[in-house]
Amino acid sequence: MVSVKQFQVTFDCADPERVARFWCEALGYVVPPPPTGFATWDDFDRTLPPEHRGSAFACVDPSGVGPRLFFQRVPEGKTVKNRLHLDIRVGTGLVGEERVAALESECARLIQLGAARVRLLRADGVNESCLVMQDVEGNEFCLD
Numbered sequence: 001m002v003s004v005k006q007f008q009v010t011f012d013c014a015d016p017e018r019v020a021r022f023w024c025e026a027l028g029y030v031v032p033p034p035p036t037g038f039a040t041w042d043d044f045d046r047t048l049p050p051e052h053r054g055s056a057f058a059c060v061d062p063s064g065v066g067p068r069l070f071f072q073r074v075p076e077g078k079t080v081k082n083r084l085h086l087d088i089r090v091g092t093g094l095v096g097e098e099r100v101a102a103l104e105s106e107c108a109r110l111i112q113l114g115a116a117r118v119r120l121l122r123a124d125g126v127n128e129s130c131l132v133m134q135d136v137e138g139n140e141f142c143l144d
């Protein structure tokens with residue numbers, strides 16, 4: 001049997017810090033401390049060659065349980081639907097209108113952070129309701 005490996009989820013984006021800070025707020029993650037010898041990430045960033053400044057940012061689960069999220073600047077913009085997306089579990093154990101109310105409440109909070117609502121997918125007898133959204137750069141995710 002293969003042992004479980006640690007992993008991180010990497011986002012390609014135009015503005016790594018902006019997207020990372022959105023996901024910190026959305027998930028309750030935090031920005032890790034800067035490398036040893038630097039008081040801030042800005043101090044560290046200024047030591048990089050100009051073409052690498054602002055090119056990456058990360059956030060971590062403060063409990064150490066969830067994966068690290070890494071955000072890297074890429075030159076091309078997003079053009080198609082994500083092949084992978086995050087599901088934020090806000091309605092676990094809830095059904096019907098109680099579940100929809102929990103999804104809508106979290107949706108409202110995330111819209112205040114810059115997310116966009118795409119559509120509510122109502123329960124269909126097989127799957128419970130979920131709400132499709134986009135982060136600050138248009139990456140799809142679901143509230144479920």
